[in-house]
Amino acid sequence: MIPSEFIQQLLQRVDIVNVVERYVPLKKSGSGYVARCPFHSEKTPSFSVSPERQIYHCFGCGVSGSAISFLMEYSGMSFPDAVRDLAQEVGLSVPAIQSQQRTDQTHDKSLMAVLAEAHEYYRNQLKNSPIAIDYLKKRGISGVTAARYQLGYAPGGWRNLAHQFAQYDDVRLVQAGLVIEGEENKRYDRFRERIMFPIFNQKGGLIGFGGRVLGAGEPKYLNSPETPLFEKGRELYGLTQARQAIREQGRVLVVEGYMDVVGLSEHGVMGVVATLGTAVTPFHLEKLLRLSDEVVFAFDGDSAGRQAAKRAMDLLLPILKDEKKISFLFFPDGEDPDSFVRSQGRELFEAKLSQAKPFSQFLLDVLEEGCDLQTMEGRAKLLSRSEKTLAKLSASNLRLQLQQELAQKAKLSSTLLEKNLKTAIPPSNTRSANRRRMSIASLEINLIQLLFDHTTLVRSHMFLRMVDPNALEQFIDDLLRAAKNHPLRLGDWLERCRGGELEGIMEQVSQRTHLIPSTSEDAHTEMELEQGLIRLEQQSNKRYFQELFENFGTNLRTHRQA
Incomplete structure (x- = not known):
């Protein structure tokens, strides 16, 4: 940490x-x-x-x-x-990085250098391989697109990388996942007769490869193994090329395979990433939700594709926010995004994309599966499923909308359904609840904004008051103490409050600071700050006596019952 x-x-x-x-x-x-x-x-x-x-x-x-x-x-x-x-x-060294970790970082750079050299070899092989070029042409991939994604080719044969690396026995070739060491320490290339898709991390560093076999061999797709650089469940293929389009479109399209990304790009569909042929993981979702407010998952229309969509939905429940738009797109059985855009073209693909099913509708469809809503038993089954699912859903406004929809389907009133489902805010949402409660504390927000806007005024006056240390008041007290010694910078305190109860408050202060320009540090500002602190102290005293009175009443009732 x-x-x-x-x-x-x-x-x-x-x-x-x-x-x-x-x-x-x-x-x-x-x-x-x-x-x-x-x-x-x-x-x-x-x-x-x-x-x-x-x-x-x-x-x-x-x-x-x-x-x-x-x-x-x-x-x-x-x-x-x-x-x-x-x-x-x-030029600072992060304290959490100990000497062993620094050694690991040096080793990682060394492995990246090995991967880069192998990548150069694969790219040169593609330029000189009629078989590989012909395969890409048959798949509709032009030289321009192949260059954009830096595709390569691993030719047939067991030790081709020995032509690129003078020391084929270098341990780094095994550690980087390029070479397999078998019995009696015999080595051979991992990738053979495959179109090579380089995989880059979010900084643009080469960390691994995916290989697509040219013929009918198995496995059809082969990834680099888990290495110090590459962890399949954390990476998204095509992100380097898609990032700009994602920002411009305000949307990211998620597909399953490498060829889906490359094929869609060939037809002008940009902002597409793939999950490296694996199921969606929490790490994928976290990264996707940071990239864009709108995420569309495009899955094959078979049962495996629908199971993948359900898994993504389940993983989204506890992390989804109301401002995020999630939808699911399914292709006819036997089709995938690449085959569809090749046969139907970009226009029809975009039209289909606009028909993607919203998260809420897909969730309702899943809940209704196998429930006969014409019977009381079927509606009871729906309610039983809904209770478990909605309890996980973190998007409170969406949960409310779903409750109303489920009430109609179950033929219950919204009030009765809410009582039955017991959908109180889940424990995982405690922090969100705290942030919502604190968002109405306008007195404290005004004070905090004044402190940031008029640091020099605070530093030149004795505005230090001891107040009852609940979260907000203690924070203001901390700000006052800090302001006496050095200027306050809002960016610093935004990070200090990241992940805590006061994160929501600081976000509001940041927005207000831009919306409401700071005024000159005159007598009016000084009076506003002083009066605010007096009100805060009065508020604290009032709360103290109220709690004292409530405790007295509780003790008196206990005494009478005794």
Whole structure:
């Protein structure tokens, strides 16, 4: 775990303007910078970056955050990866990376170099292989598309990589998954007579391969094994090529195989990634939901495809948010996205894509399977299934809509159904509930915004008051103490509150800070801050006496019963 103290030190060193400008061209505007938002399509710039507060905010789609959250949203990085990326940029060493981990990183770079050399060999082999070129042409793949996805070819034979690597016995060839070591230490190439699909991580580093056999051999698709670099359940094929289109379209299309991604690209359908032929995992979903607010899963129409869709639905239940749009697209049995677009063309494919089934409808279809709603027993079966499923669903507004729909299907009133289903907010949603409750605390939000907007005023006056330390009041107290020693930067405190009860409050402060410009630090501001703190103290005292009175009443009733 990365210490919070290091996060603060890092954000003090990082300039968010430099971070954003790596990916988005910024234009000076007043004391800040503006640009067209990289997270949604727009013609007029509504994305602003504040060097003073070290935060970004879009007035169009509402996204905001620090330098760390920008990297997470834009590049799809995890929190630790974003921290490491920024730390490397400013010359800091992340404390969590011990000497062994640094050794591992050096080893990873060495394995990447081996993979890159093998990739160069495979690409050269494709250029000189009429058989492989003819196969791609028959599949409708042009040279332009093959180059876009950097496809290659592993020819037949057992030790072809020995022509590329002078030391075929190098242990790294085995560790990178390129060579298999058999009995009596005999070595041979893992990939033979296959079209090679290079797999890149979210930073664009080559980490593995997928190979598609040319003939009728088995397995049809062969992936690199699990290595220090490659873990199949965490990666998405085609993400490097799809990222820009995903941002422009505001949608990511998820398919099952490599050829689906490449084939759709050939016909102009962009923003497509694949799950490397494996079932969707929680890691895939986390990455996809960071990439876009709209995710469409395209599955084969057979039973395996529908089972894959159900698995994705089950995994989405506890992490889905109301602002996310999820849908499922199924092709006729025997068809897949690649074969459909080749036979029907892009226009009909896009038309079919627009008919994708919403998450809510697919969920209802699954719940209704095998339930005869014309009988009381069938409706009871539906309710029994619904209770377990809705208890997992984290999107509270969607859950409410589903309850109303289920009430009609079960021929019950919404009130009676809600009581029957016992769909109180699940334990996993406690933090979301806390954030919603805190969102109405306008007094505290106003105070926090004033503290960030007028740090120098706070530092020059004794506004320190001890209040009853509940979460919000203690936080304001912490801000007051910190403001006496150094300027407050909103971006730093956004990260400090990440994942905690106050994350929702800080998001509101960030949005208000952009919507409501700070005023000059005059007597009016000083009076507003002072009065706010007095009200906060009065509120705390009122709550203290109310709790005291309630405790007295409880004790009195207990005494009388005794």
